[in-house]
Amino acid sequence: MPESWLPAFVAAAKSVGLNYGFLLNAFERAAWLNGVAVSVELSLLSIASSLAVGMAVAAALTSGRPWLARPARAFVELMRNTPTLVQIFCAFFVLNMLVSQVVGGPRNNPLTAYAWVVIVLSLHYGAYHAEALRAGIEAVPKAMRESAVSLGFSRRERLLHIELPLAVRFAWPSLTNNMVDLVKATSLGSAVAVGEVTYASLMIWVNGDNVLELMIFVFLVYAVLTLFVAWMGAWVENRLRMPGYGQ
């Protein structure tokens, strides 16, 4: 039970001048732990959907059809050259308002701030994934593509069974990097009052003078989350490794 060692931890922290008293308050402790859980959930959801967006956009970029490739390129450039926070505000204050007007009042609007943050982070990092995957698709050896054509693979079959599986392996280190950045960007959710760990900490430190103490905890949470994603990325990279392809 946490109750047994928590007071000891708080007392030990007090002796070095750190005030972790909020941990003994059941309400604040639960709120903070919930913030950690929301951060983890937000990261996992956004990582999964950003990968889906990235693959779709990369497919469009390399489709060779201008009417698909050009809007996809414009989307990627727009996403990569504007601030994530501005995108979140545009989504939450502009698109959300328009959606509300269409469905007749904010009460009928199914989209929450949480949903908008997931959408924006997925699109933003999806654009970064798409660039990495595009490079991967272009790195597929020409002979392999030609063999697929000669075996009668359709364009979609080539993409799904030959190009993407190789591109993912090639691009995986970049994708892992983007995912680490995505985990860090979930802190932006606090700007629209999504209760992830930054926001939960903010709510606690405005009630007391324990900013530094909470900062240390927040840094630790992000350090653990990013290290976990980097470690998972390395594990997957190892699992996907094919002899004779890639590094």
Added chain:
Amino acid sequence: MASEDALILRTSRVVPRISPVVWWIAIVALAWLGLAHFHGNTVATLRVWLPLLASGLWMNILISVLAIGIGTVLGIIVGALELSRMRWVSAPARGYVQAFRNAPMLVLIFFATYVFPFEIQVGSLYLPFPDWIKATIGLALPASAHIAEIFRGAILSIASAQWEASASLGFSRARTLRWVILPQCVKRVLPPWMNLYAMITMSTTLASLVGVTELLEVARIASNTVNRTDFTIFVYLAVLTLFFLYCYPITRFTAHLEQKYAFH
């Protein structure tokens, strides 16, 4: 057969080299014209807010330039320390880089804002320590960590034989770094440094969350004050466009430099 070849060529072609900035300007101009038609008042209202929006953008540029400046100086020092052969010098430098690269910038800005005092006492003088300078420091810290990594990577990419060659010519390690290695690094460092500058510029919007009146904050105040649907759309689109127009040329130029300096 010929058609098959054409197909292969087409699919393997590099992404079309159009300038999306043209498309984007056209789309936004159309959207704005549509909006202005929808509500003629909007343009007049925007004109009222324009000076404030411009001063907001100036704040973004000021913060980004200062942050990248401080970050570059700090980053070069930390990067050089990281390369030291003395463990007690390189280990703390590596820790610094890891700590500030893995922390979200928003949290670092919160950190700088809430942990630093609001004024500094110098003798009997109390100097104010405004929020925008704190935000600048909050951005300069991660910038310095990124620059340390870029710088270290560039130095390590120079063939080690050059160190040995200049040692045999009687150069000390410091002088080798200054006169032999660094001049060659500039070329390799420039593209990632510019990418970082674009990233820092975009991150200056985070300062709005600690009450710095930069562009995004002004836009938010404007949209809340005017409180009209079309103006809200207008003003946020304007912020998006301004950042795009500032950052996109930097990215294009970086890509150009990367191609130019490749394989050297």
